[in-house]
Amino acid sequence: MISSNPTVVSVQGVSKRFVMHKDKSVKERLVNVARSRPADDFWALRNIDIDVLAGSTVGLVGHNGSGKSTLLKVVGGIIQPTQGQVLRRGRMAALLELGAGFHPDLTGRENVYLNAAILGLSRAETERHFDAIVEFSGIEDFIDTQVKFYSSGMYVRLAFSVAVHVDPDLLLVDEVLAVGDEPFQRKCMDKIAEFQSEGRTIVLVSHSAEQVGALCDRVVVLHAGEIQHDGDPAKGLRILRAGYEADRQHAVTVETETKVPAVAPYFLRSAETQVSSTVSDELTIRLEIEINDPQPSWGIGLSIETSLGMKLYSMTTFDGAVQLPNTPGVHNLTVVVPDIRLGAGQYLINVGLGDQAGRTFHRVAGATSFESPRDDVGHGLIRLSPRFQITEGMHG
Template identity: 60%
Template sequence: MSMPSLVSASGVSKRFVLHKDKSLKERLVNFSASRRHKDDFWALRDIDLDIPVGSTVGLVGHNGSGKSTLLKVVGGIIQPTTGSVTRRGRMAALLELGAGFHPDLTGRENVYLNAAILGLTRKETDRYFDAIVDFSGIESFIDTQVKFYSSGMYVRLAFAVAVHVDPDLLLVDEVLAVGDEPFQRKCMDKIEEFQREGRTIVLVSHSAEQVGRLCDRVVVLNHGNMLFDGDPADGLRVLRFGFEQERLEHERVHGGELVEPEARIAGIDVASAEFDQERIIVRAASDLTLRYRYTLSAPQNPLVAGIAIETSTGQPVYGVNTKMLDIDLPTTPGDHSVDFSFPNHTLGSGNYIVRGSLEEKAGRSLDRLNPAATFEVDQPQHGSGLVRLDVRVAVDEPAREA
């Protein structure tokens, strides 16, 4: 039985008008020609999105892809140019630093103001006030005007209010990155508590690790269009592949003509793997060998080949390159390869992604491959985690009385 939708967006598009005039005076003086001095910018195009109750959805994409715009449309902060959005239940939003705060009011006064905006009565706010202040950790400054707060203090107080108004839907933008590490951990713990309680969360983040850890669904946006909607691991692969493709196309196109690279990564093979239909399997504690192949069409400056192993959600596991290992690579035209071998590897069970990089020792990037390879460590083991550890347990039983 499918869960009912808490948010439903149908055919949503959002257009902004970009004025080329440098000032309001120029727009008034050149009023008759103003139409020639503006462009339409579509931040979102034909977005269809249903968010069921209890799900955690991550919105990801490069800067300018439309993530924050979509979050504001979902939250009713801005209205779509075309299409419609329907919502149910109480919503709390953390969209911009200091949004909903008045700089001349104290932290205490802003708690009551913000809570009122989010739908709480004064009696309800009285009941939650001590918990809000305690969560924020800024008791010493609660009666200070917020215009004297640091950006981290803003976020602490705003998040504390948002999570204590008993929301059915929580919208969180990238603002959590402003807080310090202990507070970020506290925020993540609170979001996980919300998930256990069956609340619905929509999260915008540039952190693949954060998205992979928290989200059960990922939406990838690019220039206002929805590229992907589904499993987080697959969505993050689409995101990374899109970034690399755009960067490489930008570097390869010069003067309107496509320039073929003189150095490129031909591929990375998991040479020590076993194959089971479409699965590439590496046995636990076996020797893992990654064969890195590259092709040169012209002589090159000294080169560096690098690999990185990540989890399926993008969490870094290990990275190394030939410069670190003090290895010199062939730089003559032709096909070359280098093996990275890990005897008796200690990776834990799960799926892994391999990234490849090729650059000059001077630092100039020549090619990236992401993903370059995937494999699965498939072996029953005790415990869980990114590494496999041999464990021995000794139980010290108390001596029995005679």
């Protein structure tokens, strides 16, 4: 089915090249001019084709260095593509870098007028919106202070407030929103939801899979400057998590080969997980531990984190007075966690071996992982099964 919504942004065959100079300073570059020292070309984007329709919310995701922020800057006209073109229609507001468009020697008040003018508002329009901009930012007491004295959070508050009050048809938002505090982030998310209900177009870069899954109706996954996926958000986030998992396994392999002593008293040889798909899901963690030099006491620590490093749970065998084997050789340990009820996403398990005195014998961050795929109602870190009851009112 062909959508009747007009195209707000059309990215056509866009590639972006950066020249990577090997000289470390301007002086070295000048000295080496005569030697014609070659520079390396780095292609941040390669042959990108994207059409963004009016009223859609598109999430750009990918690993660090994948090109997502570069693509957003090209869409916003901050940088020009090496090849291809970008066509835009309507008023655009962009929040791409901390303090972009602000002059450090001007006050917050003066920067509101300056930034609004850059985004296309007349002075009369800015004056009409000024009180709402300052109120939304929450920095009324500092509006007449030079912004060079602002904290990073104050920068973000004022910049976002200006961007959402210039009545944009297209809003571009980079990961810079993560700088604000939690209440302000919720305020920003509410404003974005309001924009969605009004049919405005949003393109955002975020490392938060939960945020992307909740807000976006389309996800573009970038890898090494090329599009890996463009379409269904759930499928796109699965592809992204699979890439994170491959990186994690590689990192664990490198750590095991290079950072662990040849003979550690206690050594984690392997770790794996399994999640049973039953009414009450059960997480099984299997550890293979090699004991080379038994100590008077030892224990195992486990923690579960989100893919972004938020700790959800931690414990040690000392907490539960678990009796562990303490003879040389390879031993297997199985930990069963019933009814985990975690929301959709990729979760990491960190494993550490040590004693009660605080000595660490071996620790592996992201030793294993598991995915909790869900199609239940709602979003979040936990999975609930709400029941709705509707009671008819009494009629007099």
